[in-house]
Amino acid sequence: MYRRLKDTREDADMNQAEIAKYLGMSQQSGYSKYETGENDVPTSVLIKLSKLWNVSIDYLLGVSDKREIAK
Numbered sequence: 407m408y409r410r411l412k413d414t415r416e417d418a419d420m421n422q423a424e425i426a427k428y429l430g431m432s433q434q435s436g437y438s439k440y441e442t443g444e445n446d447v448p449t450s451v452l453i454k455l456s457k458l459w460n461v462s463i464d465y466l467l468g469v470s471d472k473r474e475i476a477k
Contacts, residue, residue, distance in 0.1 A: 407468045408443040
């Protein structure tokens with residue numbers, strides 16, 4: 407899952423600082439630890455990232471390879 411967060415962020419041409427600002431947290435002690443797996447990603451953060459990047463939460467979790475949100 408953690409690699410998926412990084413890859414999706416990079417696909418969106420965004421850096422960690424931009425994502426951290428969007429989430430209302432610091433880059434170093436907050437968001438970057440999600441990408442490295444040091445901290446678990448809260449459900450509320452997964453929801454926000456899913457909406458930001460327009461991908462399913464299952465995709466972010468690595469459960470599915472389908473990026474699209476089910477309709």
